[in-house]
Structures are given as C-alpha cells and as structure tokens.
Amino acid sequence: MAASFAGCIQKSPLSVAHKLPHKPLSFAPVSLISYKSSSHLVCSSVSLSSPANSGAGVPLFGGVRDEKNLKDRSAFAQTEAVRHLTGSLTSAAGFRFAVVVARFNEIVTRPLLNGALETFSRYSVKDEDIDVVWVPGSFEIGVVAERLGKSKKYDAILCIGAVVRGDTTHYDAVSNSAASGILSASLNSGVPCIFGVLTTENMDQAMNRAGGKSGNKGAEAALTAIEMASLFEHHLKEQ
Ligand SMILES: Nc1c(NC[C@H](O)[C@H](O)[C@H](O)CO)[nH]c(=O)[nH]c1=O
Ligand SMILES: CC(=O)[C@@H](O)COP(=O)(O)O
Secondary structure (H helix, E strand, O other), rough: OOOOOHHHHHHHHHHHHOOOOOOOOOOOOOEEEEEEOOOOOOOOOOEEOHHHHHHOOOOOOOEEOOHHHHHHHHOOOOEEEEEEEEEEOOOOOOOOEEEEEOOOOOHHHHHHHHHHHHHHOOOOHHHHHEEEEEEEHHHHHHHHHHHHHHOOOOEEEEEEEEEOOOOOOHHHHHHHHHHHHHHHHHHHOOOOOOEEEEEOOOOOHHHHHHEEEEEHHHHHHHHHHHHHHHHHHHHHHOO
C-alpha cells in the first residue's frame, strides 16, 4: 500500500576528524566552535581564550582563523555518509491499523482508545482503515495482536489496556504477561505491535494518563504506531 509520504533518509558526514597541532597552546579554557562550510563539510575550529584577554577568542595557533584555509586543509577529510532511517510523521493516509483494547478498567481504556482514534484522524487515517477489537482484559491482548499481525492486513497493531494494582500479586502476572504477549506478537508476526498498556499503582495514576494532567498515553501510542508503520513501509519492507 503506497503511503502518501516519503520516509526520511538523512545523510550527514560523520564528525570530521581534524588534527590539532601536536602541542596546542596552553590556554584555559578551550571552546570548540563548529560551523558548516559551503561544501557541507562540518568543520570545527578551536579558539583559545587567553588569560590576558577578556575571554574573547584569540587567533588560533598563530594565525587568524581562516575558514577557507580550514576548508582546504588536507587534515579535513569527509568520511562515508551515515544513513539514518526514520519513520515519517507527516501523514499516515493509506496506512491500515488495528487497535486491540481491553475492556477491563474500561473507564480508563475508553479514553485511551478515543485519544488514539483522534490522533489517527489528525494524521489522515480514514475510519475505514481502522479496526478496533475488544478483548476481556490485557492478558488476552497478545494472542489477538499476533493473529491480527499474521493476517498481514495491517501496517501496525496498537494495543491498549490498563492494569491497575490491587491487593494481590495478580497485577504482576497480568502486566508482565501483557507486555511479553505484545512483544511476542510483534516478533512472531513481523508487524509492529505497540505497547499502549498502562501499568499503574492506582486508578488516579491511570486516569491522569488517559487524558488527565499526564496526557493521553493512547494518543502517544498511536503516534508510535504511525512512525513504525512508516518506518516499515519505507525502509524495512520484507523482500
Ligand atoms: N486486573 C486486571 C486485569 N485482569 C484480567 C486479565 O487481564 C484477564 O482478562 C483474566 O486474567 C482472564 O484471563 N486485566 C486488565 O486489563 N487490567 C487489570 O487491572
Ligand atoms: C491487576 C489485577 O489483576 C488487579 O486489579 C486484581 O486486583 P486484586 O489483586 O485485588 O485481586
């Protein structure tokens, strides 16, 4: 499915190795000034502040800093450009998403889901490109996420739940199982499954993260889903 934007590939030269004279002047302190030259080579020059000086830079090593000279100096050699592959967040039009949401603690998961859907809409994802699947609790998310991922119908699977500690250790079993289940779904299906499950000590912490003073973690997880869908679409397509 062709996404409507190009992923970002940024080329940038590795930091340029340059030689300083073997015996730099012993002035305190040294500040490194970097600037871009017209040749897009990141050049650095070192200026030394002399004790007698008001702190302004002093000519470097006996000569006024000469940017042209610096550019021409053989000591500067551009190294192999490093490719940075990232997903794009400009628009998610054309991507298909599944959202697996736990009904347990629906007072929390419903606003998380709404935050995610609003984010998808803001990034041009059509309603018809989103399937929402309800499961009883966070423990059930993993198996459903894996089945959806293996269907290859979706570019990413967003998993939403709210595990709130009670009086027993059940919290640990459910939260750990939810996390490992969602991770396994990602790895076994090859489709990004995004961990949007709150694990909190109490209900206040959960509500604060479902549209309260700590934001909406469902909306944040939706952004992660968009970025991962873009990264896979543009840079990690299976051959
Ligand atoms: N206590 C919470 C649960 N418990 C239910 C489990 O997720 C699971 O549905 C049950 O153990 C049957 O397999 N689920 C949550 O999502 N959040 C909780 O706080
Ligand atoms: C996360 C849970 O399973 C928890 O809500 C269950 O509560 P309790 O430990 O009091 O049974």
